[in-house]
Amino acid sequence: MLIYFFSWKKAKEIEQKTQELQHQKEAFLSSHELVTSLSHDLRTPLTSLIGYLEISLNEKLCPSEKLPDYQRAVLQKAIQIKDFSDTLFEYFWVMNPQRELQTEKVYGNELVFQMAEEPLGDLEADRVTVERKMSDITCQLMLNTALIHRVFDNIFSNLRKYADFSEQVTAVYDMQDGFLMLSFANKKRKAISSGCRHKISLKSCQVIVQKHHGRLIIEQDEQNFKIAIYLPHL
Numbered sequence: 001m002l003i004y005f006f007s008w009k010k011a012k013e014i015e016q017k018t019q020e021l022q023h024q025k026e027a028f029l030s031s032h033e034l035v036t037s038l039s040h041d042l043r044t045p046l047t048s049l050i051g052y053l054e055i056s057l058n059e060k061l062c063p064s065e066k067l068p069d070y071q072r073a074v075l076q077k078a079i080q081i082k083d084f085s086d087t088l089f090e091y092f093w094v095m096n097p098q099r100e101l102q103t104e105k106v107y108g109n110e111l112v113f114q115m116a117e118e119p120l121g122d123l124e125a126d127r128v129t130v131e132r133k134m135s136d137i138t139c140q141l142m143l144n145t146a147l148i149h150r151v152f153d154n155i156f157s158n159l160r161k162y163a164d165f166s167e168q169v170t171a172v173y174d175m176q177d178g179f180l181m182l183s184f185a186n187k188k189r190k191a192i193s194s195g196c197r198h199k200i201s202l203k204s205c206q207v208i209v210q211k212h213h214g215r216l217i218i219e220q221d222e223q224n225f226k227i228a229i230y231l232p233h234l
Contacts, residue, residue, distance in 0.1 A: 042084055049077040091204045101144050101211050108139040108180050108233060112173050115152040116182055120171060129168040137173055139180055139233035147208045154201045155227060164189045183228035
């Protein structure tokens, strides 16, 4: 009996170690893929920036009256590169397994108002049609509000960049099976490529929600995009 117990214990230890190694491998491959993709996407603005600088330093190619145009172009590319680097930093920041999650109690209706209704109101002020489907949100949640705020900032930043605002945006708030669910759906703008930054920001959002024991589900095709967040409530 004792031999059986130790054999079972050893088997469980091996299984746990194997799972840990598999998770580490998956994390490494995912990070490697993202860094490779981001490095590729960085080449375009970097090449353009170097080209603009070389031209601006050549008096024959860049007369003085054209210099402000090239300066503005250089600034635009530099901001784009900073945007990429900030996104990458954010991804590895939230991916750090050693970072403890500090949480506080939050009322669900306050979360909906601050994180979703305020930015949706800004869209409506810009004459975007928003359709809402709402239930009575009476729950409480334990959240790191700064991280959750970052999730919604990413969602609405991407919405402004890639949504077709000639079509309505649909927001749904509901309480389902122990979770507060918030979803946002929109039509995609035509001929717009979301690029690597968009993918990294969504992966960061997924990691943040997972750290809260929730789920972030993305459904999309060539025309439609929908993102749904499930956060466990008390």
